[in-house]
Amino acid sequence: MTENPGDIANLADEYQAFRYRQSPLWAHMTGEYSLAGSYTDVSRAAEDATIAEARSFAERAEAVEESALGEQERLSRAMLVWDATSTAEVSALRSAEYGANPIFGAQASLGTYFPKLSIPTAEVADAMVDKLGAIATYFTDLADRHRDGVDSGRTPAAFAVADTISQLDEWLSSPLDQDRLLAIAPTPEDVDRDALLTRMRTAVEERVRPAVATYRAVLRDEVLSRARDDERVGLVYLPGGEEAYATLTRYYTTTGLTPQEIHEIGLEQVASLAREYADLGPSAVGTDDVPSILAALRDDPALHHTDADEIVEASKAAMAKARAAMGDWFGRLPRSDCDVEATTSGAIAYYFRPALDGSRGGVFFMNVSEPEGWGRYEIESTSFHEGIPGHHLQIAIAQELEDLPDFRKTAFVTAYSEGWGLYTERLADQMGLYSSPLDRMGMLAADSMRACRLVVDTGMHAMGWSRQQAIDFMLANSEKSVGHATAEIDRYAVTPGQALSYMIGRLEILRIRSAAEARQGAGFDIKAFHDAVLESGALPLGLLAEHVAARLP
Structure with missing residues (x-):
């Protein structure tokens, strides 16, 4: 009917x-x-x-x-x-x-x-x-x-x-x-x-x-x-686990990529980031040797915070700088503002959307239970991702759209939202928002974590990696400490597939942008592109590509 x-x-x-x-x-x-x-x-x-x-x-x-x-x-x-x-x-x-x-x-x-x-x-x-x-x-x-x-x-x-x-x-x-x-x-x-x-x-x-x-x-x-046990943390070890992970992979990435294809993309991204570390390393930490760069970011006490209040204040300062630059890169801006608060539970950082009735603005939480775990270089990239111009612009703008049904304004499409958050970390670099080469190194460190996720999530849940094997890969290819790498791997172990959404989403948004630039040439306008991405709320990536192509022919 x-x-x-x-x-x-x-x-x-x-x-x-x-x-x-x-x-x-x-x-x-x-x-x-x-x-x-x-x-x-x-x-x-x-x-x-x-x-x-x-x-x-x-x-x-x-x-x-x-x-x-x-x-x-x-x-x-x-x-x-x-x-x-x-x-x-x-x-x-x-x-x-x-x-x-x-x-x-x-x-x-x-x-x-x-x-x-x-x-x-x-x-x-x-x-x-x-x-x-x-x-x-x-x-x-x-x-x-x-x-x-x-x-x-x-x-x-x-x-x-x-x-x-x-x-x-x-x-x-x-x-x-x-x-x-x-x-x-x-x-x-x-x-x-x-x-x-x-x-x-x-x-x-x-x-x-x-x-x-x-x-x-x-x-x-x-x-x-x-x-x-720790040798069998992946879904592949459960009855029906291989099919379950394939379902979650489709759901979280909104693509038809297989776990093996995603694993290979992750390895390619890790290799590409190693070259960027070597280029930026001398101006940020005085060396182009990638293992030495990662060790410095991980272990140098001077590069880490010790005070929880200082972490929150540094994040507020980063968001204020981003807030002042929004008009040059976005046509539509949210009416509601975004604040930062400390927490001692949950993920290392996460965002809460504003209330629909306007009773509460957006807020993102920074987990300061271990202040020393926060690198000074991490604050700006995290703030841009979780707050402005990341999740807050994407989520608050969606909620304020007047011509969409409520379910579209509040939809959860992880590859879109987390892809956007990761996209804005690199966008912030184009905007000139990072304060120093060390802060730009934080952008690379954040990318490393998301690239590693593609490898270790698929490694555990599709290929049977042990918990320790996944931890070792992240330690070798990111600046994460043993404690933080373990916490990250544990998160991926208990939320299979979710970690794939960040880098896959970012890569697809970049592909959609490149296609629009190719179509429009000198007429391409970055503000119009960002508005096209954000003006219809969260969408699966295939629908997003179609929508942007229609808006920016």
Whole structure:
């Protein structure tokens, strides 16, 4: 049955409501408060329902006759098909069964998210108590899913299980009155904050902590002894793991590249970067010997920070410099601003989008738990990637577009967003934003990490590399310390395929730009190109190429 062209707008609205239901915490973060009392449903039944509903959305979108649609409606239709199909395919991998995650798991991330959840009304305040109950259900359901994984021979990596248990132990041993889920945002004047916190404290004590203890016990007593050792951290060692990784590779890169092809691209990028290090090395660190350059960046105390506040201030200064230059390179700029905050959990740096209702601007977090781990040379490239002109321009502009449905404004297309972030690190060099040769060396160091990711992610998950083999490759080809290289490899081990999106996305955006320059010659305008890339929200890379070609013929 063919649906009416006008149905694409209604279908897009339905799909956004579906996306919110899949991730209520994200919905709350964006300012959608109707699900403030909910949390992610990780049960097998919910997963089955997600797969069925996502497939239905894809079928309904495909049934809309494309010829009757305008440009943005055609993009919405294509995005609906891609996103819904991807959601169904990724959900069908049943990753909750083997997904112990000490990097991004709830036990690691809730402490960062909770204070950022706006509480604008008394109704939302009441819902915070319900949210705690839903979080408790999440942990007990997750324990059941891990039991399913044990039964099917699909278990997590042992290091991930052990690290998650340690995090859960730390949570459960912390004073109840200082529980991470009691650090909430300011409340309205008509809310009795003390009474709300008392109710929440009771929910944490009677529901959340017992559920967390159940999850911990299952990991410790039933999963750990069956977990995969360090020689077998990749998906290739799981039943159906090779097919699962191929699915994730397609999803995260939005291309048809195979893991082997991506592995080879990574090796080529690593070799190319070695030549750039040798060229820049004398002016930055006094040598053109690549191993010596990497050793200096890794080990020289003078090239590393020691103070957390200094790290944040240096990042703010970098963003201020970038902010002042935006008008020369971008036609469209976001209305909302972006700030930097310190954190001591999660990835080394990550961005939170502004709230849709304008109650909160963009913010990116710098993990300062170990200030010495931050090279002085890393601050500017990281700030340009995570903040301005990187993720903040891309995400905030998308949210402010008035002619797109909400699901397009808030879409997650990792290759597009992370490719853009990495693209802007090199763009910042073209803009003259790096303060010194050493700061430019930070740009190369960031590239090295993303090039290494192509090699080690595919190495572990498609070729059977051990955890140590992946660590050794990163140590040999980047400036990462043993501790940071290990943390990076552990992240790729527990989030298969995600790390491929950065460099593959950047290379494709550069290819799209080169094609536009070739078409337009002297008429090429960099501001028009950037606007074409950013004006329609996140798109799979194939759709992006088509869109830019149409806008810049």
